[in-house]
Amino acid sequence: MLRKVCLLGIGSTLLAGCFGTHTSQAPLATTYPVTAQQKMQAAHHWDVMAQHQAELLTQHELLKSQPLYIKSADEATPFSTAFDTLLTSQLVEKGAYVKTSSEQAAQVSYKVQVVEHKDRGHIRAPEGAWTALAAGIAVATVPYNQWAEPALALIPAAAAVDIFSGSWASETDQEVVITTQVVMADQVVYSNSNIYYINPGDNDHYTPATNRGIQLKSTPVSNEW
Structure with missing residues (x-):
């Protein structure tokens, strides 16, 4: 009996060796380390972001003594209108030379992208x-x-x-990616991106009206007078 068990064990081991170990038909899902992401919920948070960008710009080696021109967004939004003035105020307060024209100045611009997740998985609670x-x-x-x-x-x-x-702050299915860039002589000399959670009802703060979905009302048609 013991001999049969040993032979069965050896046979199973040899059979298993015929197949690759630690294999899978598709990549296994895994998680990232726990990180934190801030949530935009007030105009004050835009001012905090403007202050942060102003500090980075005025400390940049190529931009310390360079005149700056803030290029307004192609299509105005509540965020872009406020951020133009907030960033201007923060730069001037920190001693930057901000011009009202783009001549002989480094151009400061920013891009805003709203990301809406359609099928986000479970987000675990913080450790502890x-x-x-x-x-x-x-x-x-x-x-x-x-x-x-x-x-x-x-x-x-x-x-x-x-x-x-x-x-406490709740995660949402909508985020905004805000990238601030500075261009000098057709060269990007500064680029900084930040990602924030936003409340779903606030996405129109960052999206131009022309890009929002327009719902058309349907009118019933009849051949009767």
């Missing part, structure tokens, strides 16, 4: 979120079980919400 939630529930049960007033059980949970709610 479930542990914190479980701990909060466990703490809340202590006063519920031992204090005379059950409503007092909400105090620990409410305190936790007060502390951490300011850092």
Whole structure:
């Protein structure tokens, strides 16, 4: 009996060796390391972005003493109209030489692309979120079980919400890619891209009216007078 088992094991091993190991018919899905992405939810966030870009531009070796001209978007949007003035203000505040014409100046422009995901998979919660939630529930049960007033059980949970709610932001299916570039003598000397989440109802802030879907009303036609 032992001999048969050994022979069966050896045969199985030899048979398995006939096939490639660690193989798959298609690439296996895997995840990226956990990263964070900011969410645009206020005009103030546009000003923060303008400040960041102004700092990078004024610190750039080729642009420190170079006159700058901010080229407006070909088609105005609420974002482009605001960002023109915000970036101008931030550059002037930092001592940059901003011209109102493009003559003998480096041209600053930006591109905006709204990305809408149609079939995004599950986005996992931040590391430790479930542990914190479980701990909060466990703490809340202590006063519920031992204090005379059950409503007092909400105090620990409410305190936790007060502390951490300011850092909460929900992921959405829509993002915006904003790229700022500087061109000198037909050469791109500066390019910086940033990606942000946006609320679905805010995508018209970044999309020209001519590019938005226009719904045509259908009119019934009849041959009767």
